[in-house]
Amino acid sequence: MSKKVVLISAAIAVAVFGVSLYAIAGEGMKGAMPDPYIPKEKVMKMKEMMMNMKPDTLEASLMRGEKMFNNPKLGKNETGQSCATCHSGGGSVGGAAEMNWKGMKMMVAIPTLKGAAVNFPAIRGPMKRIADLGDMNNMCIMTFMKGLPLNKNMRPAVDLQTYIGSLSKGKRYKIGGKKIVPTPIPGAM
Numbered sequence: 001m002s003k004k005v006v007l008i009s010a011a012i013a014v015a016v017f018g019v020s021l022y023a024i025a026g027e028g029m030k031g032a033m034p035d036p037y038i039p040k041e042k043v044m045k046m047k048e049m050m051m052n053m054k055p056d057t058l059e060a061s062l063m064r065g066e067k068m069f070n071n072p073k074l075g076k077n078e079t080g081q082s083c084a085t086c087h088s089g090g091g092s093v094g095g096a097a098e099m100n101w102k103g104m105k106m107m108v109a110i111p112t113l114k115g116a117a118v119n120f121p122a123i124r125g126p127m128k129r130i131a132d133l134g135d136m137n138n139m140c141i142m143t144f145m146k147g148l149p150l151n152k153n154m155r156p157a158v159d160l161q162t163y164i165g166s167l168s169k170g171k172r173y174k175i176g177g178k179k180i181v182p183t184p185i186p187g188a189m
């Protein structure tokens with residue numbers, strides 16, 4: 001990669017990440033909705049970056065995503081957990097994970113990810129937010145793994161979705177579907 005491309009990529013990463021944080025900040029909040037579009041100057045840089053992209057394949061994305069899924073350092077987390085700690089082999093290890101919500105501790109049953117991707121976007125969590133698959137992946141990184149979320153406008157976030165999506169192969173797409181908990185846990189959300 002040339003120096004120029006590296007610099008442009010870094011600038012876009014910062015620009016786009018800034019935009020997504022802004023989106024989260026304005027999301028579902030009362031009052032005026034922030035502008036949902038990416039500013040023109042940033043779009044120019046994105047277009048330039050697209051010109052310099054190398055062709056990719058689904059197989060390569062799937063392999064990168066699966067590697068991320070099993071990486072105990074994903075999100076630079078220091079808990080030593082990977083996605084597979086709870087969703088072993090893309091399934092569920094059973095039981096529930098603890099979540100803090102507005103000062104309250106609650107138990108949330110661990111769902112299987114086999115057949116999960118087809119249900120998104122869907123309403124999830126105690127905040128009753130409409131979430132897509134990338135949001136859910138980030139929610140687990142932030143909430144359970146105590147790590148940094150992935151920038152949804154960059155390739156790694158898509159790679160992780162490719163892998164989770166592959167666990168729903170052949171399933172019928174139905175947005176808004178419920179999570180699949182193999183053995184329901186009494187008292188858990």
Ligand code: HEC
Nearest residue numbers: 082083086097108109110116124125136137140144179180
């Ligand atoms: C500590 C356990 C734990 C870890 C680690 C974890 N998850 Fe989860 N995951 C959960 C729980 C609990 C839920 C259910 C959340 C809810 O119902 O709101 C969930 C839900 C999900 C969902 C939504 C499933 C559905 O049908 O609603 C996806 C997708 C997901 N996790 C992906 C991941 C990915 C990708 C990783 C790694 C980056 C990961 N999870 C790491 C516990 C975990």
